[in-house]
Amino acid sequence: MNLRFLEWIWHVRGSVALPSDASRDAVFDKLDPVFRQTGTSFDRVGDTLVFRKRDQAAQDKMSVFDEGVLTLEQRASGPVLRYDLVSRALLYCFLAPLLFLAVAQLTILLSAHQKAVAEAAEKAGTAPKKPEKKVFPLNPIDKALGAPAPEPPKKKGKDKKADDAKLPSPTPAYVFAGIFAVLYVVGRILEDRLVNALFRKRVSAA
Template structure:
């Protein structure tokens, strides 16, 4: 029996091409069956884990396929839309191989790319509008300067004799508005989603293996 695990909707040719990148949202692994445990017993132990609202199962020989539609939040495999569980004979004995697909992981992986694209777009728009904005700001500053030039009152002779500083021509502080074309926010969100994906990808791979092990041992 071949060790390759393919979902029913995947074609062989496209599966071979996608294998190099589908690790992003596909989780594969294997769990050794307890000594003397048959495939029938293994699937019976896994039944409570898969018997959840919104989950449908299809059993065929040594394989069990499942699909989830709007799974409940308490479903321990809710993050996976579909998957294949297959019992095979390995050199060390029978093993349960699993291949699970998660759209949530894929979206979490794509989110940083989307925000990075927003950041680049923001930078491009800012560079495009920068000359016009600088010209408008300069014209506004020149206009204010001309308007305030004659508003400065002469110093009182007494104040001048006492060494008081001359009044400023423009008492207003320059505007310090934030750059509305700053990509900082996009970079922050991209970093957060990238971190979330890395943590989720590693954590989900470990959790699903641990849950399958517990189920096969009858611990849950």
């Protein structure tokens, strides 16, 4: 499988137009403060800047990215800054819903298995009998004080519903899958726009 078709999941790519008279050194000098952050190392070779981040600080505006490449290119429309950034956080947020969906499916299978075993045991008469709840009559003093009469034992249908409620539920797994799916979609769109705005602001600074 060609991973390039899947790289959009954790790669953020884009470009920023540069002034026609912008020099290579001037552009990289303006971008220099972006990479002068704790846990960030970078190298400049010609028209390319390569950076890596490790244990990056939360206040780092590019903390979500772990590495990346920025390249200056000359196009027909003028010079541009092209970037390709890698984020493990985005990858983990994309994979998390798949993991929780798998957990939900396993929970459903486990619940179905436990229910089938219980029903088979009940039909075979080998299921452990539940102790019957005894209802004790009210004594005369409680009656005189107006105490409510004890509730009769629950019917078999209600007990079955209670037993079903005790089975493992896939709902929490579905909830977490939904949360991480939303986090990925929002983060993927938001980080794309934020990093583009950051580079655009830096290269256009006086």
